[in-house]
Amino acid sequence: MKNKILIIGTGALGGFYGALLAKAGAEVSVVCHSEYEYVKQYGININSSIFGKWTFTPSQVLQKPEDYSDTADFILLCTKVIPSLDRVALIKPVMKPETTLVFIQNGVEIEQELVLAYPEYEIISGLAYICCNRISKGHLLHSAYGRLTLGSLTDSATSKIENLITLFKASKLECFLVDNIIAERWKKCVWNAAFNPISVLSGGLLTLSILQSQESLVRQLMNEICLIASATGHQVSDDIIDLNIANTYAIDTYKTSMLEDFEHGRPMETEAILGNALLAAKKVGIDSPHLETVYRLMKLRELKLTLP
């Protein structure tokens, strides 16, 4: 029997992973917001540097989760994590006893909200390492990477996480199961907390320019995330900062996702990435003055966007 999968938040990331799961044989439905009419008529067009070109025709195209009349084996929650979006309420109509929740989202300390709201459910936390952009209505460009890291937040994990990994692997995607997905989140945050806000506050610099001019600021921000991660019990490896710096030089001129959001007038994940890290720092009594400064400047940048 086919796995039934419902994608909530069908942007670049949700659309791409959904398309891969459908390719692997799952019955994939999608909840679309602004592109509902287009996707319902034409599907989602994928242009991938790794997986080729094809059109993903979802099993069902829905305007909102409550329109899904079926029971999903997996819900893939792929929205951004922003204060104006209530993730718990969003998925409520489709959480059935058989359903496993998989959230593939950025940020740290974003799991508790879901775990507390759905204590009886199997919940999987996922991190996507991917360069994939929506280039026009219903058209995704997957330019590089793609790796997906998954980890269960449930003590008594079932074999369903293995099923999901098998599906992704069948589509030729690199997909890993990790023991400590929370530490993985902090590791990913090391890069995000530095480059994302700097790219916006600098007025739109790409990663290489940032590094060439102010590598030390990048390192200070990364170091503060490492200290918070470590103090909250999620030690990240010592060489992560050097590795991140070297990899970022290697990818040359990259535009961060937060800068993409900013330039398109979309809400930014300031709270999920910076605000939550600082809340965690406060709980354990750690001072993070560089992070705090960029966070507060980002709040002012967001405030400015709301003013006439």
Add this chain to the structure above:
Amino acid sequence: MKNKILIIGTGALGGFYGALLAKAGAEVSVVCHSEYEYVKQYGININSSIFGKWTFTPSQVLQKPEDYSDTADFILLCTKVIPSLDRVALIKPVMKPETTLVFIQNGVEIEQELVLAYPEYEIISGLAYICCNRISKGHLLHSAYGRLTLGSLTDSATSKIENLITLFKASKLECFLVDNIIAERWKKCVWNAAFNPISVLSGGLLTLSILQSQESLVRQLMNEICLIASATGHQVSDDIIDLNIANTYAIDTYKTSMLEDFEHGRPMETEAILGNALLAAKKVGIDSPHLETVYRLMKLRELKLTLP
């Protein structure tokens, strides 16, 4: 005999103070850059909320200092303090033995360069507390304040500083002589180092919005300037931060001069205000992480302006 005064850097500030000195009876010449033709033909039109409206017709209007064939009793150096402008070289052609140099400029640690280059000269450091803007070619709007604080950097000060103060007072301007003008510079920097960069990095917020949303960041930046000032031997009074905050709430919605410069594509005094404060901090071994972060972000903001 009339005092001969040459204004170098005839922007809003230089033009306004020059106009007052001419009103008080001095023979005031001006060096103009971009507005040379206009000012030569029409003079400088002043519209002041305190001193009324009049046209200031300079004694001589010059394109560059070396065109001044006379000997000035006072040179008023009123340019911005920016790395691309060599202040020492700029005034060299007009520094005569009889000349007293008065620089009315923002920033900290900006005096040594002049004192070292002109050790035989009487040098006066000045700070302007004024809201005055150039609104169109040759037209200045003086909207509020105006106070000028002067202090001699020369041990064997002559009576010339008193002459200058007498002139300013004759024009009804508030003009004070202070003992420690270097501490005054740090005091002024407390406000500037906080509000100027935040206004730019936030994308253009006015002072009231900044305060209402992120007063604590403002206080952290101000506090770091106070610590540097104190560590370098220029104790500022304990209540200066509270006073600055209260006064800024009182002036309501004010656009900083750095934001004005940024919006008009003019160079900003990032080094004079932030860079120099951080150099001073480094010399005395003080850590200023909030200031350092905004400084580095400002350097990136400046870098972005130079890129295509």
